Amino acid sequence: MKTLIGLVLLLAAAAPPEIDVQGLYEGSLKDAKVEARVVAQGKDAYKIYVRQTLADGKLVKAELEGKADGDAVAFKNKGGDTEWTLTWAPGALKGTAGGAAFEAKRVQRKSPSMG
Numbered sequence: 001m002k003t004l005i006g007l008v009l010l011l012a013a014a015a016p017p018e019i020d021v022q023g024l025y026e027g028s029l030k031d032a033k034v035e036a037r038v039v040a041q042g043k044d045a046y047k048i049y050v051r052q053t054l055a056d057g058k059l060v061k062a063e064l065e066g067k068a069d070g071d072a073v074a075f076k077n078k079g080g081d082t083e084w085t086l087t088w089a090p091g092a093l094k095g096t097a098g099g100a101a102f103e104a105k106r107v108q109r110k111s112p113s114m115g
Contacts (some may be wrong), residue, residue, distance in 0.1 A: 015068035027104030
């Protein structure tokens, strides 16, 4: 019985499947559109490539590294001049960037030339 309880606890704290984490996320930061692409690196490691288009048209980019932490993925890095602290939970990225709140939802894009 103890083995079964231990197995249930281990599975509950297992890292999320890569297919659930990887993908494109869109949101905003300080009223500017942000796109984030999460890419699995293997062994519960991930990278996020962030692009933000500012009001003046300037494009800001950052590359962040993260690691699975239980059933979430934690990212805490300095991207460019901005300190990022993000957490992935099913379907969304939430956290702060440069002290400002950040949230992005996962999106599925379809090619206009498909069916």
